[in-house]
Amino acid sequence: MEESGEKWVKGVKKMFLGEYRHSLDDKGRLFIPAKLREPLGKRFYICRGFDHCLMIYDEEQWKIFSEKLNALSMGQKKYREIKRIFFSGADEFACDKQGRVLLSSALREYANILKDTVIVGVGDKVEIWSAEQWKARDEAAARMIDEGLDDLDLDI
Numbered sequence: 364m365e366e367s368g369e370k371w372v373k374g375v376k377k378m379f380l381g382e383y384r385h386s387l388d389d390k391g392r393l394f395i396p397a398k399l400r401e402p403l404g405k406r407f408y409i410c411r412g413f414d415h416c417l418m419i420y421d422e423e424q425w426k427i428f429s430e431k432l433n434a435l436s437m438g439q440k441k442y443r444e445i446k447r448i449f450f451s452g453a454d455e456f457a458c459d460k461q462g463r464v465l466l467s468s469a470l471r472e473y474a475n476i477l478k479d480t481v482i483v484g485v486g487d488k489v490e491i492w493s494a495e496q497w498k499a500r501d502e503a504a505a506r507m508i509d510e511g512l513d514d515l516d517l518d519i
Contacts, residue, residue, distance in 0.1 A: 378484070381484045382484075384479070384494065391468070395463070407420060407422065409456055410453035411453075417470055417491040418491075419488060452470060454467065479495075480492060
């Protein structure tokens, strides 16, 4: 199903794909690849992610994600902690004229990003990984797929 030339996948209007390697500059700025900048739009959100990566959401996906978080009851400790983790580390970003964003020291520390990064499209969002952590995760994922692909029942 297509609308206005953009593909829809299970309600996802945009698909972020690919793997890109970039390094932080001396000021902590990270270049966002042009293939990702356009679909992200002028303003987007970066927050702490799963497995110590950072997640980038376009405005539409951030709205969906933040509405889900806001629906969690503050009356339950685990939900308070979840909301604190994601919202306290989040910020709105816009790329400068060179396509860079300044990552806060708190976000860099959370994701253990010192210099080299891997930026990956994961469907409806983008992740930023330290190059070292991405390599370890990528190797572990490859082993998991090799060992369990039969269980997934994928016709690929």
